[in-house]
Amino acid sequence: MVDADQTFVIVGGGLAGAKAAETLRAEGFTGRVILVCDEREHPYERPALSKGYLLGKDARDSVFVHEPGWYAGAEVELHLGQPAVSLDAANHTLTLGDGTPLHYDKLLLATGSEPRRLEIPGTDLAGVHHLRRLAHAERLRRTLANLGRDNGHLLIAGAGWIGLEVAAAAREYGAEVTVVDAAPTPLHHVLGPEVGRLFTDLHAERGVRFHFGARLTEIIGQDGMVLAGLTDDGEEHPAHDVLAAVGAAPRTALAESAGLALAAPEHGGGIAVDAGLRTSDPDVYAAGDVASVPLGLFPGAPLRVEHWANALNGGPLAARAMLGRDVTYDRVPYFFSDQYDLGLEYSGWAPPGQYDQVLVRGDAAKRRFLAFWLLDGQVRAAMNVNVWDVTEPLQKLIRSGSRPDPEALADPNVPLESFLPSP
Structure with a gap:
């Protein structure tokens, strides 16, 4: 039971944390919502940092998840520029860098990841x-x-x-x-x-x-x-x-300090969660880059996905789980990239060793094509390059588990919808 006297704390000032706070209010939670950010900036989205903002095409303000005034209006308490340094799960207490203790009823770890360092001489140089x-x-x-x-x-x-x-x-x-x-x-x-x-x-x-x-x-x-x-x-x-x-490493220090279960390093590390994004502690949840999630579509080891869509969808689902909703995180992994005049979207998961065939549909030389990664005839991943409005059928195809005819799948004249199961 959730009541107005409860306090929900979110650690992480990225997209997952900000969307979780937004969802708590949208779902009617009237208790305290505290959002802890170790940066002095309001929560922002990261894709533009290597794309439009880096190129000078996007304004600085465009990266922020909400207008600064939204947080006060939604009664979300912000702790900016304040890292969380320890977590005592047994006593439901998070301690901030200035020594401030925060008691919580439910806690979301959306701490993200950090760049891996080059462990070589010369990394202290200014450039x-x-x-x-x-x-x-x-x-x-x-x-x-x-x-x-x-x-x-x-x-x-x-x-x-x-x-x-x-x-x-x-x-x-x-x-x-x-x-x-x-x-x-x-x-x-x-x-x-x-x-x-x-x-x-x-x-x-x-x-x-x-x-x-x-x-x-x-x-x-x-x-x-x-x-x-x-x-x-x-x-x-x-x-x-x-x-x-x-590469990037999941920021798991708080989880480690609390003795929460972690995923194995060979599986990408991160905080181990169940399909409802719950950690090994029933009152602590994790979402975004730091969460290692079992996805039924891809049986075997859990996946830790470091992309924008995972934060966008994981934060709200974790918020609903904190509210006691019966939820399951089963999104098809998705990311996008822009390089020069090439734009792409990728859905699924099929790294080397997880596929046995690659099909190309369209003209790869002109960089306008679809690519499919198949394992035992099933489509495990798909990428559209300079071809748009096909993400939904591609993800449905991945979800379906069907085994389309390879020759037809590679034929641009065969509609993608023809490979989908009947409703």
Whole structure:
């Protein structure tokens, strides 16, 4: 039973936390709602940090989830610039960095993730960057503008989504770009080599240099400034700035301090939750990047999904679970990316080892196509590239578990809806 005397605390100032607070009020919760943010900024969305805002196309205010006045109007108590440092689940108490204890009846951990660090010499130099927070994007935006003006060189460690989106932005500013990655193709651990190599061509055509099969081992500098990066195969790459884009780690310190169950590192780590986003403590929930969720569509190990849609949908569902609703998180994983004139949406989950066939429908050379990843004939994931308004049928196809005829699936003249089960 939920009553007006209860206090619900949300830790995390990203999209998941802000949408959870919004949902609590929309669902009629009249108790205290406290939102704890370790940044001084109001809760904001992160995709624009490597896309429109980084390119100077989106205004700064466009990244915020709500207008600043919304929180007071909704009677959501904000603790900005105040990290949560410990969690005593037995006593239902969260302690903030200034020593303030917050008692809660229900708690949501939406602490997100943080950039993985390059554990190599030279990372203390002034020109080494990460991209996770608004302050990071502001600094990197100024850096890219300066590099473009001065014909400077950006070295990127990592050819994942952040690395490629920043590479695209840097080239649009006019900077020289080199990307180093240990894998044989960009996005190798997400898309596999068949589709990943298409992104090699996309960026190479715009002047990006790739160095695959190598890791950055040292950043060389002088007077505190970056001069070059060294790789483990003996290559030296001149650079004025370096971006570390080698993945993100879930922020699980609070969960660990409370003894909550965690997912295994080989499964992406994070806080282990059930299908209702409940942790091993019945009064503590987790959502967004930090949550490791069992998804019935993809049996086996739970998944930790680090993308915008997961926060957008997970925060509200966790809020309803906190209110005692019978809910199940079963969304098809989804993300999107923009690089130069290429826009894409990806639904599902099919990393290397989880598919045995890739089909392309359309013209990959013109970068207007659909790609399908199949396992034993079932569509496990699909990506639309410069083809729009197809996410719904693609996700329905993934959910259906059907085994479409491969030749028909690859034929653009066969409607996608024809592969869906009858209502």
